[in-house]
Amino acid sequence: MELFFQLFVDGLASGAIYASLALALVLIFRATRIVNFGQGEMATFSAYCAWQLCEWGVPMMLSFLVVGVLAFLLGIGVFRLVIRPVSKAPVEAVVVATLGLFVVFQALSLWLWGSDQRAFPSMFPNVGWDIRGVRLTASAAGMIAVLICLAAVTGAVFRFTRLGLAMRASAYDGEKSLLVGIPVERMLMLGWGFAAAIGFVAALLVGPRLFLSPTMMMPILLYALASATLGGWDSPLGAMIGGLIVGVAESLGATFLPFIGADLRVVIPILVTLVVLLLRPVGLFGTRTVVKL
Numbered sequence: 001m002e003l004f005f006q007l008f009v010d011g012l013a014s015g016a017i018y019a020s021l022a023l024a025l026v027l028i029f030r031a032t033r034i035v036n037f038g039q040g041e042m043a044t045f046s047a048y049c050a051w052q053l054c055e056w057g058v059p060m061m062l063s064f065l066v067v068g069v070l071a072f073l074l075g076i077g078v079f080r081l082v083i084r085p086v087s088k089a090p091v092e093a094v095v096v097a098t099l100g101l102f103v104v105f106q107a108l109s110l111w112l113w114g115s116d117q118r119a120f121p122s123m124f125p126n127v128g129w130d131i132r133g134v135r136l137t138a139s140a141a142g143m144i145a146v147l148i149c150l151a152a153v154t155g156a157v158f159r160f161t162r163l164g165l166a167m168r169a170s171a172y173d174g175e176k177s178l179l180v181g182i183p184v185e186r187m188l189m190l191g192w193g194f195a196a197a198i199g200f201v202a203a204l205l206v207g208p209r210l211f212l213s214p215t216m217m218m219p220i221l222l223y224a225l226a227s228a229t230l231g232g233w234d235s236p237l238g239a240m241i242g243g244l245i246v247g248v249a250e251s252l253g254a255t256f257l258p259f260i261g262a263d264l265r266v267v268i269p270i271l272v273t274l275v276v277l278l279l280r281p282v283g284l285f286g287t288r289t290v291v292k293l
Contacts, residue, residue, distance in 0.1 A: 002133040007251045013140035015247020016147040017209075020202035021217070021224035022231070022239035023150060024195040029233050030171045031191035034083065034094055038101025040217030040224070042078070043199035045105045046071040047207050048113050050200075051120055060121050064204060068197050075196025076189045083192070084185070109214040120207030143205050150198065151240050158236070167191055219266060223250070226269030230276050232286025242284065246272055 021040060028036045036042075046067050053063035078101065086097050124142035128135055158164035169177045170187035177184050202224075203217060210216045227246045231238025246269055254265040276283060 005134045007255055008248055009134060009136060009140060011248035011251030012244055013143045013247070014251060015244035016143040017202055017205045017220060018223040018227045018246055019147055019240040019243025020150060020205060021199055021220055022227035022243045023154065023236055024199040024202065025224055025228050026233060026236050026239040027191055027195040027198070031167065031188050032083065032087065034098065036101065036195070037095070037098040037221070038105055039195065039199050040221035041102050041105035041109070042074060042196055043203035044214060044217045045109050046074065046196070046200040047120065047203035047212060048109050050204070051118060051212055054121055064123070068200055071200040072193040072197040075193040078196070079189050079192035106214050115214060117211040117213045120212040122208035123204065139208070146201065146205065147240060150201065151237065154236055222266065223269045226273045229273045230283055232283030234287060235283065235285035238283055238285030
């Protein structure tokens with residue numbers, strides 16, 4: 001039983017990472033109906049920038065804060081330079097554009113910093129506590145706490161602020177939002193900026209666990225896509241809960257399902273995605289759209 005709870009806690013910590021990146025994907029999808037396949041690589045590039053500042057002697061938390069702002073501006077810049085020109089194009093062209101972001105940012109990280117893995121500083125101390133035989137590390141507790149903070153801040157912004165209401169209205173119906181004076185394009189830019197900043201947070205969480213490398217977010221993106229599909233692409237809360245479910249399922253499945261094991265654990269998010277698409281395509285917390293003919 002202790003093994004089960006240990007794996008459950010470890011799964012929650014991993015799920016917090018998946019949920020953070022899934023939240024970034026969902027924010028962009030809600031605003032523009034675009035799945036940004038380059039989200040993970042943009043986050044990796046931002047993480048390298050933070051690592052570089054730390055190497056230059058800038059205090060760690062100050063580096064993270066500065067690069068968080070830069071990641072926000074990066075998201076705005078990507079929207080203006082890449083996404084806005086193709087926003088009216090067929091969906092295939094938009095998918096190719098986001099895949100182009102994936103390639104460009106990965107190649108840029110590789111060109112600037114090379115392919116060697118690098119130790120990334122952790123925001124949390126290297127300590128832990130034994131609770132009835134279950135080891136809870138400060139890193140795991142911190143990841144879960146960061147996710148809770150993201151959930152609280154995101155929910156408060158979208159529910160109780162004029163900015164959040166304007167962003168929700170722009171995502172729901174851009175044309176009608178323009179009629180009531182909402183600057184829709186500005187709201188979309190802010191959505192991409194916030195998503196890039198949240199993606200950077202996900203990279204900060206995964207960097208100390210996997211080491212910093214140009215490809216470190218590739219498997220995380222797969223888990224985040226499964227999390228968003230499970231929770232619902234129009235539900236930020238669903239994306240977070242979906243990430244936790246995927247993390248726990250991966251941790252338990254890799255141990256208690258012998259035919260999967262550690263080598264095939266990546267199969268778990270793929271199976272989760274397929275099952276959800278077959279049984280409930282809108283996800284656990286997604287909403288169905290009814291169209292009158």
